[in-house]
Amino acid sequence: MSLDADKILLLSDFNLGGFTGYLKNALKVLPVQAPYGQVIHTLLDENSEYWNDSYSSALVWTRPDGVIDSFRRALDFHGFEIETVLTEVDRYAQALSKLAERVPVLMLPSWTLPVSMSGYGMLDLRRGTGIADLLSRMNLRLAENLEKFPNVYILNAGRWMQMAGREAFNPKLWYMGKIAFGNEVFKSAVADIKSTLAGISGDAKKIIFVDLDDTLWGGIVGDDGWKSLRLGGHDPTGEAFADFQRVLKSLTRRGIVLAIVSKNEEGTCWEAIQNHPEMILKKEDFSAWRINWEDKAKNIIEILGELNLGAQSAVFIDDNPIERERVRTALPEVLVPDWPQDKMLYATALSELTCFNTPQISEEDIQRSRMYREEGQRKDLQQSLGTLDEWLNTLDIKVTAEPLSDGNLQRATQLLNKTNQMNLRTRRLTENELVEWERGENHHLWVFRVQDKFGDSGLTGMISLERQGNVARVVDFLLSCRVMGRCVEETLFFVAIEFARSLNLEKIYVDYHPTEKNKPCLRFLESSGFESGDKDQEFVVDIKKPYPQPDCVELVMPEA
Amino acid sequence: MTDKRERVLKSIFGAIEEINEMLAEEERLNCSEDTLLSGSAGELDSLGLINFMVALEGRVSEDFGLTLNLIEELENPEEPMKSVRCLADFIASRVDGDGA
Numbered sequence: 001m002s003l004d005a006d007k008i009l010l011l012s013d014f015n016l017g018g019f020t021g022y023l024k025n026a027l028k029v030l031p032v033q034a035p036y037g038q039v040i041h042t043l044l045d046e047n048s049e050y051w052n053d054s055y056s057s058a059l060v061w062t063r064p065d066g067v068i069d070s071f072r073r074a075l076d077f078h079g080f081e082i083e084t085v086l087t088e089v090d091r092y093a094q095a096l097s098k099l100a101e102r103v104p105v106l107m108l109p110s111w112t113l114p115v116s117m118s119g120y121g122m123l124d125l126r127r128g129t130g131i132a133d134l135l136s137r138m139n140l141r142l143a144e145n146l147e148k149f150p151n152v153y154i155l156n157a158g159r160w161m162q163m164a165g166r167e168a169f170n171p172k173l174w175y176m177g178k179i180a181f182g183n184e185v186f187k188s189a190v191a192d193i194k195s196t197l198a199g200i201s202g203d204a205k206k207i208i209f210v211d212l213d214d215t216l217w218g219g220i221v222g223d224d225g226w227k228s229l230r231l232g233g234h235d236p237t238g239e240a241f242a243d244f245q246r247v248l249k250s251l252t253r254r255g256i257v258l259a260i261v262s263k264n265e266e267g268t269c270w271e272a273i274q275n276h277p278e279m280i281l282k283k284e285d286f287s288a289w290r291i292n293w294e295d296k297a298k299n300i301i302e303i304l305g306e307l308n309l310g311a312q313s314a315v316f317i318d319d320n321p322i323e324r325e326r327v328r329t330a331l332p333e334v335l336v337p338d339w340p341q342d343k344m345l346y347a348t349a350l351s352e353l354t355c356f357n358t359p360q361i362s363e364e365d366i367q368r369s370r371m372y373r374e375e376g377q378r379k380d381l382q383q384s385l386g387t388l389d390e391w392l393n394t395l396d397i398k399v400t401a402e403p404l405s406d407g408n409l410q411r412a413t414q415l416l417n418k419t420n421q422m423n424l425r426t427r428r429l430t431e432n433e434l435v436e437w438e439r440g441e442n443h444h445l446w447v448f449r450v451q452d453k454f455g456d457s458g459l460t461g462m463i464s465l466e467r468q469g470n471v472a473r474v475v476d477f478l479l480s481c482r483v484m485g486r487c488v489e490e491t492l493f494f495v496a497i498e499f500a501r502s503l504n505l506e507k508i509y510v511d512y513h514p515t516e517k518n519k520p521c522l523r524f525l526e527s528s529g530f531e532s533g534d535k536d537q538e539f540v541v542d543i544k545k546p547y548p549q550p551d552c553v554e555l556v557m558p559e560a
Numbered sequence: 561m562t563d564k565r566e567r568v569l570k571s572i573f574g575a576i577e578e579i580n581e582m583l584a585e586e587e588r589l590n591c592s593e594d595t596l597l598s599g600s601a602g603e604l605d606s607l608g609l610i611n612f613m614v615a616l617e618g619r620v621s622e623d624f625g626l627t628l629n630l631i632e633e634l635e636n637p638e639e640p641m642k643s644v645r646c647l648a649d650f651i652a653s654r655v656d657g658d659g660a
Contacts (some may be wrong), residue, residue: 018611021582168616176631177610183582 006276007032009050009103012041013066017179019186026190027197029056039067043095057105057197060096061157061189063180064111064135067092074134074192075117082127085134086141093145100149104430105200107193108146109157110139115168137300150410151430153196153359192369195354202418203426205335205355205495208248209300211318212262212269212291216248216281217241218343220273222264232278237343240280244346252285256356257307257372260289261299261316287372296323297330307372308481310420310517311442315355360414369528371457371482392487392552396453399461399491400556401446404438411459412447415480420517422484422524424477424510437475442467445476446495446558450483457483463492465499471507472500487550493541494549501539501543508541509533565652569593571623572644572651575616579608593645598634602642613641624655 010016010033014174020031034042034050036044042534063308070089072078100106112135118124119131127133136393139154146152161168164184173179198204215439218230218241232242252258262269269291273279288306290299296318302313311333318324319339328336340349404412412433420426429437438445448461460480465472474496479489501509510530511524514537522537530539541547549555566629568619569645573591580588589603596602613630620626633650640650 015607017607018579018582021584024584025581172614172617172631176614177607177609178637179610183578183611 006030007053007055009053009055009060010034010061011042011099012036012061013039014061014180015178016061016175017173017181017186018183019153019181019189022183022186022190023193026194028195030118033270035333037066040092040095043099051102055103057107058099058103059107060099061108061109061192062111064113064138071134071138074131078265080134082134082137085138085506089141090139090145093142096146096152097149098144100152102280104151105197106149106152107196108142108152108154109160110154111135111142112157112161115161115166129332137231139514150360155192155196157185157189160185160192162516163188191318196359198355199358200417202420204358205315205353206313207257207259207287207304207307207315208251208305209261209296209314209316209334210248210482211261211296211320211323212260212264214319214343215317215346216245217272217276217279222268226268226272229276231270231276232280238278240344240346242278242280244350246349247350249280249285251350251356252357257287257309258285259303260286261296261303261305262289262291263293263296264291265389266291273468296325297327297486300327300331300334308484312517313352317350340491358418360410362450371486389406389552392550394453395486395552396554397486397488397552398451398554398556400449400451402449402459402558403494404435404445406449407445408459409435412462415447415478416476419478419480420515421481422477422479422489423515423518424521425473426515426518438464443475444499446492448488448492448495449513450486450488452486461488461492463496464507465496467505470505471509472496473504473511477510481520484520487553490528490550491555493528494547495542497543497547500541505543507543510539510541511535512537512539562652564655565648567623568620568648568651568655569644571619572616572648574619575612576644578615579604579612582611583608593643593648595644597643597647598641599639609641616647620651624651626651626655628654 006029008027008029008031010020010031013036015036016033020033023029024029026059032050032053032055039060042050042405043060068085070085074085088188096106096108113119113132117131120126120129124130124132143154146154164182167182167184169180170182171463173182195204210216213222218237219228221229230238230241231245232238248258260269270283270304273281273283288303290303292299296316300314300316301311304314314331314334316324316327316334316336317339318327321339324336324339327334335355337349337353340346402408409431413429413434417428418436437443441464443464445462445464447459448463450457450460457480460475460483462478463474464476466475477492480491496508510525512525525539528539530541532538533540575615576589576591582600583589587603597604602609604612617628617630620628628651630641638646638650640646
């Protein structure tokens with residue numbers, strides 16, 4: 001099932017009110033709303049009219065007392081047995097699991113208590129008595145029940161309630177329209193849903209460009225000198241800047257890449273970063289930088305090119321509204337958040353950005369910053385060397401091919417769903433769908449790990465074939481932008497061609513499916529020496545013609 | 561137009577802008593006195609009207625310290641909820657003095 005279908009199914013036990021409108025305005029999807037109050041009936045009814053359609057995702061938003069009867073009684077201060085309530089949660093999860101099997105993505109806002117509900121007061125978190133304790137257990141039990149479905153995401157609705165404060169519930173909306181939450185809650189929910197779907201589609205932000213003066217620290221380093229900067233120490237504003245740096249640093253541990261674009265003298269800035277005792281971010285935390293007096297938009301484009309990242313993956317943070325406007329206008333795909341004037345709000349503003357969320361956090365994500373730093377070192381080496389071939393030969397590139405397995409399935413699916421640029425067809429599949437396809441008759445798939453002398457880039461490539469008589473067709477060909485341009489592309493085709501040769505096939509057809517982002521793939525195919533096919537943007541590999549393994553790559557094949 | 565009525569209109573237009581955020585572009589209401597709200601020719605559906613009334617009650621409470629219960633006015637034979645103009649007249653008549 002494709003992620004780009006345009007309908008989202010909404011099930012709820014209350015009137016979603018303005019939520020549906022906010023959702024429609026924020027996303028390019030058509031909400032299909034089942035009548036409220038019929039959640040379990042709809043989930044269990046195999047013949048429901050709602051299953052005649054296909055959906056790109058579904059959202060099931062319930063109140064715990066709306067679907068778990070024993071909890072409703074507990075809210076009225078009837079006594080309860082925890083296990084009885086949790087058994088009811090299990091049954092509800094079972095009903096949800098049917099929907100998880102029908103849709104590519106299922107989102108469930110976590111259960112929350114009405115903000116006005118004080119429960120048993122000081123006993124409310126006591127096991128066996130407290131309502132808040134019981135609800136925490138119910139949320140955990142629901143999550144445990146559904147954790148075997150990688151396409152189910154339980155969204156933290158508690159955060160939406162906290163952000164809305166007293167506006168989280170409006171009695172008038174409830175009594176007049178059976179709308180269970182205030183519109184501020186709905187707005188936060190839509191923001192989280194948008195970032196969830198963006199993350200799943202591979203559109204999560206990957207890089208933050210930051211300015212230095214009055215952004216990373218207080219003051220103008222070129223004027224004031226690094227010793228006078230406001231950063232850390234017994235100074236509220238200094239502490240705020242240190243906290244902002246801490247949040248940035250924590251994002252690098254999730255794989256977000258940091259880059260500097262600053263109008264400054266480079267030497268002066270590095271002197272500050274290296275010598276200021278309260279500096280949280282060090283030179284090694286930045287994967288790239290342009291510290292000069294040139295246009296920041298131009299500098300951003302250069303760095304994105306250097307790191308093989310697209311403008312849509314970038315966030316730009318600058319205290320100067322003119323610089324923000326310049327980048328916003330020149331590079332509309334870059335996210336340029338409005339930035340608070342008050343320095344003490346910087347860390348909060350950054351923490352509130354939901355654009356970095358991804359459906360999984362793999363080891364590769366965590367290592368991404370390190371990998372881009374290593375990539376920077378490779379580029380340095382490239383600049384100091386002569387021809388590209390000479391440079392590639394110095395890298396000790398090793399490519400290891402593997403069949404799809406339990407051990408690499410999660411990362412392989414993530415790669416399939418996140419790769420945009422070097423991607424032949426931009427096919428998006430869930431883990432189950434990928435396994436099912438790979439097991440199909442005449443289907444062959446390899447994934448590839450890439451490493452070189454600077455480090456391990458991890459599982460970063462995939463190629464798959466479908467045999468059709470005495471020819472084959474490439475179904476997937478994709479490569480992470482981290483390893484593009486190092487003859488790994490040719491190595492993937494070498495593996496596919498050798499396999500076709502071993503089966504005495506005659507040709508491999510390669511159909512390029514254009515998207516807004518996969519031009520690099522077309523450029524590779526056009527320069528590959530493959531013949532043009534009969535169809536537009538079709539390439540044909542003649543197996544009889546030699547296609548050597550690149551000299552600069554050591555290839556390790558899986559054991560037969 | 562009195563200053564008081566202008567301030568009331570500002571509150572109403574604020575509520576309209578709030579509601580427009582949840583409406584599709586072609587369904588959005590004009591910030592105009594001629595905009596029809598309830599009744600057969602009203603531009604809002606029942607859910608939109610509920611959200612509008614709640615938004616406006618909040619604003620009027622904040623701006624004028626006046627508690628309204630607009631849902632009850634839907635039954636009012638003078639139809640204060642019929643249009644923005646009627647609503648502005650109705651709320652202005654309830655606000656005490658220009659300095660409120």
